[in-house]
Amino acid sequence: MFTRSFCRFSKYLQKPVNRNVCKNRKLHISTALCATHSSGRYEDKPEFPGSRSHFIHKLEFINPDDTEGIPVYRVMNRKGEIIEQSEDPQLDKDTVIKMYHDMTLLNTMDKILYESQRQGRISFYMTNFGEEGTHIGSAAALSPKDMVFGQYREAGVLMWRGFTLDQFMDQCYGNCNDHGEGKQMPVHYGSKELNFVTISSTLATQMPQASGAAYALKRKGKDRCVICYFGEGAASEGDAHAAFNFAATLECPIIFFCRNNGYAISTPTKDQYRGDGIASRGTGYGMYTMRVDGNDVFATYNATSAARDICVKECRPVLIEAMTYRLGHHSTSDDSSAYRSVDEAAYWDKQDTPIARLRYFMISKGWWDETMEKEWKKESKQMVMETFARSEARKKPNPELLFTDVYKNMPWHIAKQQQQMKQHVTNYAEHYPIDSHEKWKD
Amino acid sequence: MAALAGKLVRSVKVLNNFGRGTACHRLLFARNAHFTYVPDTPLEEYGDTSRMNLFQSVNSAMDVALGEDPSAVVFGEDVAFGGVFRCSIGLKDKYGADRVFNTPLSEQGIVAFGIGLAVAGATAIAEIQFADYIFPAFDQITNEAAKFRYRTGNLFDCGKLTVRTPCGAVGHGALYHSQSPEAFFSHIAGIKVVMPRGPIQAKGLLLSCIKEEDPCIFFEPKILYRAAIEEVPTGDYTVPLGKAEIVIEGSDVTMVGYGTQVHVLREVATMAQEKLNVSCEVIDLRTLLPYDLETILTSVIKTGRMIITHEAPQTMGYAAEIATAVQEECFLNLEAPIQRVCGYDTPFAHVYEPFYMPDKWRLFEAVKKVVNF
Numbered sequence: 001m002f003t004r005s006f007c008r009f010s011k012y013l014q015k016p017v018n019r020n021v022c023k024n025r026k027l028h029i030s031t032a033l034c035a036t037h038s039s040g041r042y043e044d045k046p047e048f049p050g051s052r053s054h055f056i057h058k059l060e061f062i063n064p065d066d067t068e069g070i071p072v073y074r075v076m077n078r079k080g081e082i083i084e085q086s087e088d089p090q091l092d093k094d095t096v097i098k099m100y101h102d103m104t105l106l107n108t109m110d111k112i113l114y115e116s117q118r119q120g121r122i123s124f125y126m127t128n129f130g131e132e133g134t135h136i137g138s139a140a141a142l143s144p145k146d147m148v149f150g151q152y153r154e155a156g157v158l159m160w161r162g163f164t165l166d167q168f169m170d171q172c173y174g175n176c177n178d179h180g181e182g183k184q185m186p187v188h189y190g191s192k193e194l195n196f197v198t199i200s201s202t203l204a205t206q207m208p209q210a211s212g213a214a215y216a217l218k219r220k221g222k223d224r225c226v227i228c229y230f231g232e233g234a235a236s237e238g239d240a241h242a243a244f245n246f247a248a249t250l251e252c253p254i255i256f257f258c259r260n261n262g263y264a265i266s267t268p269t270k271d272q273y274r275g276d277g278i279a280s281r282g283t284g285y286g287m288y289t290m291r292v293d294g295n296d297v298f299a300t301y302n303a304t305s306a307a308r309d310i311c312v313k314e315c316r317p318v319l320i321e322a323m324t325y326r327l328g329h330h331s332t333s334d335d336s337s338a339y340r341s342v343d344e345a346a347y348w349d350k351q352d353t354p355i356a357r358l359r360y361f362m363i364s365k366g367w368w369d370e371t372m373e374k375e376w377k378k379e380s381k382q383m384v385m386e387t388f389a390r391s392e393a394r395k396k397p398n399p400e401l402l403f404t405d406v407y408k409n410m411p412w413h414i415a416k417q418q419q420q421m422k423q424h425v426t427n428y429a430e431h432y433p434i435d436s437h438e439k440w441k442d
Numbered sequence: 443m444a445a446l447a448g449k450l451v452r453s454v455k456v457l458n459n460f461g462r463g464t465a466c467h468r469l470l471f472a473r474n475a476h477f478t479y480v481p482d483t484p485l486e487e488y489g490d491t492s493r494m495n496l497f498q499s500v501n502s503a504m505d506v507a508l509g510e511d512p513s514a515v516v517f518g519e520d521v522a523f524g525g526v527f528r529c530s531i532g533l534k535d536k537y538g539a540d541r542v543f544n545t546p547l548s549e550q551g552i553v554a555f556g557i558g559l560a561v562a563g564a565t566a567i568a569e570i571q572f573a574d575y576i577f578p579a580f581d582q583i584t585n586e587a588a589k590f591r592y593r594t595g596n597l598f599d600c601g602k603l604t605v606r607t608p609c610g611a612v613g614h615g616a617l618y619h620s621q622s623p624e625a626f627f628s629h630i631a632g633i634k635v636v637m638p639r640g641p642i643q644a645k646g647l648l649l650s651c652i653k654e655e656d657p658c659i660f661f662e663p664k665i666l667y668r669a670a671i672e673e674v675p676t677g678d679y680t681v682p683l684g685k686a687e688i689v690i691e692g693s694d695v696t697m698v699g700y701g702t703q704v705h706v707l708r709e710v711a712t713m714a715q716e717k718l719n720v721s722c723e724v725i726d727l728r729t730l731l732p733y734d735l736e737t738i739l740t741s742v743i744k745t746g747r748m749i750i751t752h753e754a755p756q757t758m759g760y761a762a763e764i765a766t767a768v769q770e771e772c773f774l775n776l777e778a779p780i781q782r783v784c785g786y787d788t789p790f791a792h793v794y795e796p797f798y799m800p801d802k803w804r805l806f807e808a809v810k811k812v813v814n815f
Contacts, residue, residue: 147562181595190594197561198594202585208551209586212558212566219513219540219564238578242551249546250555405596406631408655411684411732414631 069276070291072323075298078352080360082298089298089305091140093367099140099297100362101376102159103132103355108380109155109165110328112388113172113186117332121392122172124186130295130327132156133354134259137300138320142227142308147217148196149210149228151203152187153259157229161194165383169391176397176438181405203234207243207256211317214252218315225253225311227304232321233264235278244285244319253311255304256287256319259294261326266339282319294322295354298361327353396437399425476611476801477705481672482642488675497667499641499674500529500606503648504567506678508537511565513602514652516542518552518569526571527608527667553579553605557587560600560657567652573609573661574618580626587657588632601655606648608664609637610702611753611799615664616792622701622754622785627659628731628763634683635731637661639704640670646681647728654683663701686734688741692723695812696741696748698764700727703751703800710805717806720813730760738764739771746777747812751800756784778815781808 046055075087082088091099110127117125128135135156142148148157155168166177171189174182180190180198190198197206197213210228217224234240235258247254258278262269275281282289288310292303300322307318325348329336336345362368403410403418410418422440425432484491494502507514516530522544524531534542545552549570556566570576576583583605591599611620627635634656638644644662651658689704690711697707704726711722723741727733742748748768750761761782768780783800791798 149558179595179597180593183595184593188593190597192597198598200586200589200593202581205554205582205586208554208582209558209561211551212555212560213562214558215515215555216513216559216562216564219515220562238548239550239554239582242546242548242554245546245548246551246555250543405592407634407732408591408599408601412735413732 064275064280067276070279070289070321072291072293073299073303074293074296075302076296076357076361078357078360080357080362080364082361087298087302089301091298091301093365095140096358096362096365097367098160099136100355100358100368101380102156103136103297103358104376105165105380105384106132106135106156106159107355108377109168109384112381112384113169114328114332116388117186122186124332125172126152126187126331127328128153128155130325130348130353131259131261133297133358134257134294134300134322134324136160137297137354138227138229138255138257138304138322141301141304143224145195145222145224146308147210147213147224147226148194149206149213149226150196150199151206151230151234151259152199152201153231154229155187155189158189158191158194158196161191161196163189163191163194163196165387166391167191169387170394173391173394174396175391175394177391177394178397181401182397183401204230204237204239204243206230207234207237207239208246210256211243211247211250211252211254214247214254214311214317215250218251218253223312225255225308227255227257229257229259231264232258232260232262232269232278233267233272235281236264236272244281244287244317247317248286251315252317253315254317255307255311256282256317257304258319258321259324260321261294261324263326263330263336263340265330265334266336268340277321277323279319279321282321285317285319288316288318289321290319291321291323294324295352295357297354297358324354325352396433398438398440399434400440476796476799477702478709479640479666479670479705480708481670482640484642484673484675488646488679489677490675491673492676493671494641494645494674495666495668495671496638496641496644496662497528499645500648500662501531501533502674502676503645503652504530504533505536506645506649507565507567507652508533508541510678513563514541514565514567515559516567516569517545517555519547519571520544521569525569527664529569529606529662529667549575549578550582553582553587553603556603556605557582557590557600557657560602561590561598563602565602565652566600566604568603568605570605570607572619572621572664573607573623574621576605576607576623576659579605583627583633583657583659584630588630590632590657592632599655600657603657604648604651604654604660605658606660606662608667609661610663610665611790611795612665613795614792615790617789620753620790620795622661622752624659624661624700624730624752625754625758625760628733628760630731632657633731634658634729635661636683636729637663637701638728639663639689639701639726640666641672641674643681643726643728645674646679647683649678650680650683653680658683661701665702681728683729684732684734686728686737687726688723688737689726690722690724692721692745694721694745694747695809696723696725696738696745697751697805697809698725698727698738698748698761699751700730701753703753706800706802706805707751709802710809713802713806714809718809718813720809722809733764735767735771738768742768742772743775746775747815748776749781749783749805749808749812751783751805753785753800755787756782757787759784778812781812783808 139157139160170177172186214226556568559566714720
């Protein structure tokens, strides 16, 4: 207001009376701030350090309901037909078949491990039903050197990178072959060689960590980026806000990949947020943003590929929101029929899954047929069953490992407790499951 | 928060700007002086020295770390211009804006960002402006940083992360510029918790934390930033983690503390000698997790009496662990109940600070109690 009054007066600076007005008001603002508008009116621009914009003279709230939602990018329709030929990523046959193999193998593993939990053979499981396309499409667009930070429903990314069925199942069983030494719950996978940072249960904590890792990669300058996966529910955590803001202000080469599958356990998105999903937040943080059809593996591939280019070339973060639907229950501890209709889930299962869509595409190309489908189903099921039996037969790790890796080197008090445990268990051996574990050396 | 921090910085500056000997300075200083700083002498093997206060020695440690390790970065709120306590002054100009930089105002973001840097192989030196504001990052510290190596089966770790944060009473910091939250962190398996008592210790311990392959929380007693001045080695040296130091040898009572309280204990030891003819052994714990129980036990076996002190509130405070561990190991050596002289179980209030503090008179009384039991 003051600035504006001053500018009005400054027009008449030649006139002594107005100069006095200015003096009396003690306004020492440079006349350079007052630009002459082309219309001849005197205009000024806001000089506030906090934003770049112009003044308006009518009171007007920005109404989020005035704008249509951010559109969903799609390459092929539900029948696997490419809509815009120029958007076809033109992936070769082998790549597409690997995409299909990995999505379906993950699907088969999910079914068997889900059942094994129902039978009490593993303690917990989370399926990936309906979201296989987001995993494979994005993973295929990355370099294997790119670091992955995930939430827990991204096993397909590991599958794409070469995590073996044994590795998946050894982790779920927490047996002596598990690289995580049986310390975490099932589906908390990790792999150093595959640059997949080990999953933890705490939601969204990986997000600002991923920004930090991206900053480190940028400083190393080796053409690498980070991808960070999270669900739309996790995006409500404070850590998500920190992650976006840090990545933008510190110019981190990171792709934030949101799996918006409609639910966070039982909570539908209408209870999760009131804006236009997660994507609408991206530009608020100053990030490149797009929304993609998560059931379209090619759209996901294209979006991730383009995002990776931006990260590596411009050192800026990108937000991708992949719209999808969580076909399965949240986890084995959840019965989703308690909060959503069976019909709703059935619709997505029948009408729009990433696996079916890619299969249509492959059939149209002549790369796939019924016989191949049958054979692959049989083969993949057999592989999973064989691995499952191997993992189940393996012993659990030596109980001593309960105490390792708390620190790089074991401090005295933990070493003392380790000895106490061993002594105690030796004295009361019949009360502990020592036979299912490997023996400790003594 | 930023506004409050700003106010405190200004008041610290004002305090410092008054020259020694002026009436105003004495007045302010008298209000803050619950301890008398006694400079340490650096070990000769550490090399050339220069006169530094605690903030300068912290600065020197980070200078060494940034100079030696090209992956090392220093970041936090307001660190780029030198930090609200001047700890990072000059470092941005020397090492570049990509290595010493401001972050958005978000503690959970700062610690998490540091974890990510460390996971990707960089040395991360994060600053939380006041220990009072570390709690938004509690989840990242306890659930993530501390458990990273363990839960990944050593596939990944964030051992290269150090979180520095100013802590403790400052005379007028009230509820949110005075806290000593070390006990919360000492309950977390997987991190190391460290608090120095002066500039030599600060630089050596901080460099140990930075080089340590476990995540460390480094609490800097902010009242010592300007008040503690001594000859500090200018080069690279480390003070080992997990090792306590016997600051004063004695035979009648073992007194254990850390941070600023070590100076209070020093004075109490002198008072006890002069007024009660009691010989006190003063131990500076230096590392709170994992801590050096052996040095304490050796001392208590000799003296048979123990007093533990900290500024933080008593109930479930750090002293409880020490007292229990000593009781378990030295039951037959103890000739009096172990005394805890701590802050009261209240928030840290503004005008009541002189009554709240576990000062030399409360400690002197505790000495009388253990020797007369």
